[in-house]
Amino acid sequence: MLIKGQVISGEFGRIIARQKSGQSIEIGELLIADSGEGKILLQVYDLVYGSQISQQNLEMIAGMKLEENTEFELFDAELRNYMLAMMKSLATIRGKNAFISKSLPKVFSEVRGVNEKDLEFLAKPKNSLLVGNLRSGSKLLDLPVYLDGEKVFSHHVLIAGTTGRGKSVLVSNLLWSAVGRGYCGILVLDPHDEYYGRNKIGLKDHPNRGNIAYYTSKNAPIGTNALRINLDVIKPHHFDGVVDFSDAQRQCLNLYHKEHGDKWIEAVILEKTLSIENAFRPDTLAVVKRRLLYLLDLEFESNKLFCKGIFQLNSGFATISDVCKHLEEGRIVIIDTSNFSGSVELLIGSLIVNEIFNKYRFYKMNGSLNSKPVVSIVLEEAPRVLGREILERGPNIFSTIAREGRKFKVGICAITQLPSLIPREILANINTKIILGIEMKPERQAIIESASQDLSDDDRTIASLDIGEALLTSNFARFATPISIPFFENVAKSTFKNSEDAIEFSELKS
Amino acid sequence: MKFAHMADCHIGSWRDPKLRDISTDAFIKAIDKCIKEKVDFLLIAGDLFNTSFPRLDNLKAVVGKLKQLKDMEIPVYIVPGSHDYSPSGKTILDVLEEAGLFANVFKGTVENGRLRLSFAVDKKTGAKITGILGKRGALEKTYYEKLITENLEAEQGFKIFLFHSGIDELKPKEMENIISQPLSLLPKGFDYYAGGHVHIVDDKQIEGYGRIAYPGPLFPNSFAELEKLERGGFFIVEGNDLKWEPIQVYNIEKLQLKCDHKNPEQIKNEVLNHFESKELNNTIVLIRLFGVLGDGKPSDIDFKEIFNALYDKSAYFVMKSSHAVTSKEFEEIIAWKRKRN
Numbered sequence: 001m002l003i004k005g006q007v008i009s010g011e012f013g014r015i016i017a018r019q020k021s022g023q024s025i026e027i028g029e030l031l032i033a034d035s036g037e038g039k040i041l042l043q044v045y046d047l048v049y050g051s052q053i054s055q056q057n058l059e060m061i062a063g064m065k066l067e068e069n070t071e072f073e074l075f076d077a078e079l080r081n082y083m084l085a086m087m088k089s090l091a092t093i094r095g096k097n098a099f100i101s102k103s104l105p106k107v108f109s110e111v112r113g114v115n116e117k118d119l120e121f122l123a124k125p126k127n128s129l130l131v132g133n134l135r136s137g138s139k140l141l142d143l144p145v146y147l148d149g150e151k152v153f154s155h156h157v158l159i160a161g162t163t164g165r166g167k168s169v170l171v172s173n174l175l176w177s178a179v180g181r182g183y184c185g186i187l188v189l190d191p192h193d194e195y196y197g198r199n200k201i202g203l204k205d206h207p208n209r210g211n212i213a214y215y216t217s218k219n220a221p222i223g224t225n226a227l228r229i230n231l232d233v234i235k236p237h238h239f240d241g242v243v244d245f246s247d248a249q250r251q252c253l254n255l256y257h258k259e260h261g262d263k264w265i266e267a268v269i270l271e272k273t274l275s276i277e278n279a280f281r282p283d284t285l286a287v288v289k290r291r292l293l294y295l296l297d298l299e300f301e302s303n304k305l306f307c308k309g310i311f312q313l314n315s316g317f318a319t320i321s322d323v324c325k326h327l328e329e330g331r332i333v334i335i336d337t338s339n340f341s342g343s344v345e346l347l348i349g350s351l352i353v354n355e356i357f358n359k360y361r362f363y364k365m366n367g368s369l370n371s372k373p374v375v376s377i378v379l380e381e382a383p384r385v386l387g388r389e390i391l392e393r394g395p396n397i398f399s400t401i402a403r404e405g406r407k408f409k410v411g412i413c414a415i416t417q418l419p420s421l422i423p424r425e426i427l428a429n430i431n432t433k434i435i436l437g438i439e440m441k442p443e444r445q446a447i448i449e450s451a452s453q454d455l456s457d458d459d460r461t462i463a464s465l466d467i468g469e470a471l472l473t474s475n476f477a478r479f480a481t482p483i484s485i486p487f488f489e490n491v492a493k494s495t496f497k498n499s500e501d502a503i504e505f506s507e508l509k510s
Numbered sequence: 511m512k513f514a515h516m517a518d519c520h521i522g523s524w525r526d527p528k529l530r531d532i533s534t535d536a537f538i539k540a541i542d543k544c545i546k547e548k549v550d551f552l553l554i555a556g557d558l559f560n561t562s563f564p565r566l567d568n569l570k571a572v573v574g575k576l577k578q579l580k581d582m583e584i585p586v587y588i589v590p591g592s593h594d595y596s597p598s599g600k601t602i603l604d605v606l607e608e609a610g611l612f613a614n615v616f617k618g619t620v621e622n623g624r625l626r627l628s629f630a631v632d633k634k635t636g637a638k639i640t641g642i643l644g645k646r647g648a649l650e651k652t653y654y655e656k657l658i659t660e661n662l663e664a665e666q667g668f669k670i671f672l673f674h675s676g677i678d679e680l681k682p683k684e685m686e687n688i689i690s691q692p693l694s695l696l697p698k699g700f701d702y703y704a705g706g707h708v709h710i711v712d713d714k715q716i717e718g719y720g721r722i723a724y725p726g727p728l729f730p731n732s733f734a735e736l737e738k739l740e741r742g743g744f745f746i747v748e749g750n751d752l753k754w755e756p757i758q759v760y761n762i763e764k765l766q767l768k769c770d771h772k773n774p775e776q777i778k779n780e781v782l783n784h785f786e787s788k789e790l791n792n793t794i795v796l797i798r799l800f801g802v803l804g805d806g807k808p809s810d811i812d813f814k815e816i817f818n819a820l821y822d823k824s825a826y827f828v829m830k831s832s833h834a835v836t837s838k839e840f841e842e843i844i845a846w847k848r849k850r851n
Contacts (some may be wrong), residue, residue: 220694222657228679314714316677318686322678325686502623503652506599507590507643509617 005085007033007109013457015042015087017111018050021078025085026137028461028471028482030114033105038094040105040117041479044137045457046086087111088457090479096120098478116143121478123438125152127184130177131434131472132483137242138466140484150183151476153376154406154434157413160424160447161436166468167415168194170434171378172202172488174413175332176495180208185327186413187356188378189349193338201492203332213326215319216336217310227335228316229351231296231307238354241385241396242346243295248284255279264311266293269300289505295343310340310348316487324356330373342384343483349385352496353377353397353410360408374409377401382414382423391423402426420446420447432474434483437465511635511668514544516744517706518553518727520593521572522564528827533560536573536729536757540744541575545745547746550635551584554612555706555725556591556644562601563628569602572692576611586612587630589641591674591706597646608776615672616643626658629665637668644674644707647689651675662697671700674707680722682710689813693719702747709735713752721752728757733831737764737796760789760826763788764796769835771804774811781816800834808835 004023010016014340019025031042049177051058063072074080089101098121105111114136122134122143129149134141162165166412171188172195178184190197196214197204198221203212214224236253239245245253253264257273260267268289292298297309307313324331335352337345356375363369385398386388403413403426412430419427420442427450438444444462448455451473458480462471472481519537524530544552558572590603607614617640618627618830629638636816642653654675662669674688685708696703696719703722705712711726725744730736743756765784769777781797797816799808811829820828 220692222659222694223692225692226679226694230683232683266617317683318678318681318690321683321686322690415767503656505620505625505653505656507595507616508620508625510619 003112004031005111005363007105007107007111009107010104012087012104013088013454015089017085017087019083021082021143025083025138027464028135029137029139030090030482031087031111032114032118033109033111035105035109037103038092039397040092040101041090041098041114041118042087042105042111042489044085044481045461048084048086049081050084051081059281072093086457088368093118093121096123100371114141116141119143122146127181127275128177129174131174132470132485134462135482135484137482138167138469145472145481145483147432147476149178149181150374152474153184153186153413154374154409154411155431155475156402156406156411156429157376158419158427158430158433158447159413159415159436159442160417160419160433160438160443161470162417162438162440164467165436165465166485167436168192168472169488170436170466170470170485171195171413171415173491175203176206176488176491177207179203179332180211182330182373184374184376185330186332186359186378187323187327187349187352188332188339189335189345189380190334191337191342191345191380193336196334196336201489205492207495211331213323213331214336215323215333217339218336225319227310227319228312229310229319229348230316231265231313232312232317233351234265234311234321234347236264238350240394241390241398242350243291244393245288245291246286248280249288252280252284252288265292265296266305269298269305270303289502295347303347320351323352324359327356328359328372342381346385349377349379350397353401357397357401357405357408357410362412364408369409372409374411376411376413378415380405380415382412382416383418386412386414386426388423389421400424402429417443419443422446424450432472432476435462435465435471435473437467437469438462451480452477455480511637512547512745512746512748513551513553513606513635513637514540514547514549514744515555515702515704515723515725516540516555516728517674517704517725518557518591518709519554520557520560520729520731522568523560523731526827530565531568532759533729533731534542534568535759536742537572538575539757539759540728540755541579543757544746545578545582549584549746551632551637552579552586552590553639553670553672553704554586555641555704557587557593557671557706558588558591559594559602562594562596562603564602573606573611576606583634585632587615587632587639587672588612589614589616589672589674590643592644592646595643595645602719615639615641621658622846624656624658625653627662629669635668637670638665639670639672641672641704642674647833648675650697651691657695657697659697663699669700670702670704671697672704676707676708677705677722680712680714681708685710704784709739711739711754713745723752725754729759733796736762736794736829737798761793762796763790763793764798766798766800769799769801769803773803773805774799774807778812778816782819785820787821788823790820790823793825793827795820795828797828798828798834799830799832803835803837804828805838807837808832811835
């Protein structure tokens with residue numbers, strides 16, 4: 001095994017090693033320092049120059065080359081100039097077990113590159129969820145990184161990264177890994193219609209495609225569902241966090257619901273009478289009516305209501321309960337929301353999430369929760385419902401789940417470029433964070449401060465993450481794990497099923 | 511063109527001797543109506559019988575009516591349903607088809623593992639009819655997934671598709687637990703989709719598809735269905751007009767009684783008082799009780815006296831549902847168990 005350097009000094013959390021000439025050490029690289037008690041797994045978080053020549057003389061040497069073009073050759077150059085790597089200890093490895101490090105490697109311990117054998121402790125858990133491949137700096141190790149998907153999804157996931165760094169690829173990989181496993185049902189609100197793979201490789205190509213349900217408002221492919229939701233299933237509280245109604249408008253919604261029951265939206269639009277006369281100012285009802293018409297894509301003429309969009313009067317009665325049934329049976333449900341405004345997308349999410357959360361609360365009460373799969377809600381641009389500003393106006397179903405969902409096996413998988421907009425107490429509740437490259441320091445800081453492992457020295461590591469590189473921090477991982485996200489097409493193709501199941505049409509007559 | 515569309519006749523469904531001929535009676539009335547209306551042909555969208563081998567006396571009556579239609583040159587087109595389909599492949603429907611009493615339109619060939627359906631063409635009207643059977647547990651879904659749709663969609667003329675499946679997007683809230691399939695599995699471009707299996711009366715125009723209609727059962731098949739539908743029926747379709755023809759075999763009288771804070775004696779008296787002034791001749795009586803008794807046990811309710819009183823008033827048949835009535839003690843045990851969990 002090639003020696004890459006030698007520990008020379010430092011302190012706990014900041015171990016300094018001198019790099020061996022001819023070897024390269026990268027930020028994020030995993031190294032091993034062998035010690036008598038086992039192996040210490042180290043990770044490089046910073047690199048600095050070291051030299052036996054004073055700074056003044058180094059500047060002079062550079063000046064002679066630059067200004068006078070004098071060739072200057074140093075005697076024992078490799079001995080005098082070198083690199084210093086700042087490392088932190090990730091774990092102490094003994095056999096196939098790993099523990100949190102509580103000691104330092106000995107001074108002058110040799111450090112070497114990590115290999116697959118060193119990391120045998122990264123075993124595949126029962127409900128394995130493939131997150132990516134282990135990465136050492138920019139080098140890819142042939143070692144898949146798995147987490148316990150059941151625990152991960154119930155304790156919430158945050159996927160943070162700037163646009164183009166691989167968030168969607170990562171989500172596709174996670175979904176692909178979870179399809180048909182039975183331990184989780186996942187609801188995906190898909191504003192870019194990118195996960196099902198209508199016109200490209202996607203989840204529809206999974207060998208267990210029977211465990212995927214796809215709802216779309218645009219020309220549903222064969223075997224998938226046209227998204228239709230009956231107006232009767234919408235209740236005023238479904239608008240919490242979705243539409244910013246004033247107190248008076250909210251009271252108006254509630255009163256109509258109380259008096260007209262399931263048909264309350266129709267009653268608002270058609271301005272049906274209430275038992276209390278002049279309960280609202282006429283302009284309050286007018287605004288509520290206008291906003292409902294716009295949001296739900298309704299029209300009315302000659303005192304009759306017409307539905308133009310997905311919200312329907314005569315169909316879609318069982319859509320929400322069907323979606324919940326799929327989730328309870330451990331399927332992945334993709335809702336194509338690419339045709340809708342953000343508010344409509346969140347309203348659809350609110351309808352489903354309220355229903356499934358209430359069901360799971362009931363299952364906890366009647367003692368049947370343990371037999372149910374975890375349910376995770378994948379939400380793009382999560383600050384729309386989990387952002388500080390939104391939550392100042394009051395809680396919504398998504399924030400409720402972020403705070404208390406894990407007790408009921410319901411979790412959020414929040415995707416965002418701007419984690420700093422999510423309040424710290426919610427970020428701290430999210431026990432798994434997959435961090436992709438983030439340029440903006442406040443965003444990195446928000447994650448570092450709420451991570452499951454100590455990332456206080458990893459600011460530069462996160463800033464230097466390239467496309468497809470990520471740092472995984474989780475209560476269910478032994479250490480903050482650098483990973484590489486494989487291309488989705490490669491993941492999918494590796495498990496493709498080329499032949500279709502043959503069936504017999506025994507009752508068919510010719 | 512004028513045709514009738516019925517489904518879910520479930521001949522032989524009720525087990526009680528007084529009710530077991532009721533669906534046959536409904537079928538006879540429906541066929542008589544079809545003849546009177548001079549329909550060109552009749553569609554049966556599955557579950558003509560309640561089992562693949564019905565009782566002989568029921569079978570005889572049905573064969574008699576089908577023979578009458580045949581003699582009058584009114585063709586019948588069917589698909590088997592989840593009840594009259596048999597996993598062994600043996601069903602009385604094959605025998606009846608062999609006798610020329612109807613045509614099973616689930617016909618076609620298998621091409622490279624995929625299903626290519628062919629059309630039956632109605633001689634008189636030129637209507638082109640095809641369809642897919644229903645199977646238990648909605649197993650027919652795999653057939654739809656393997657269906658070649660291009661030839662079906664490209665076919666010109668008036669096209670009818672018979673199916674015996676629930677549709678996710680159309681099923682009502684109270685049927686959310688039945689297994690159904692997405693609308694997108696139906697081939698597009700048919701003029702009329704004759705549905706069965708879901709016991710609702712429904713008729714919708716769906717963009718890209720055409721008219722999708724469920725006539726409901728010819729006679730309700732359970733206590734809950736009797737309560738909700740009271741009677742069965744079928745559609746008569748003529749041009750764009752679709753008319754639901756009710757089939758009234760018996761009258762229905764029903765009572766839903768909330769039993770909260772009441773004792774069995776009070777409940778008995780309330781039921782008797784309710785029906786005291788009712789005319790019950792030729793009537794099926796439905797009594798549904800629910801709630802938590804204030805005193806006593808559900809088994810203390812004297813149903814024998816109630817039933818005797820109602821039969822004395824010439825009720826044809828009396829049914830009760832009392833499983834939703836509990837005693838106070840029972841509720842306390844449930845509350846304690848919930849708390850413990």
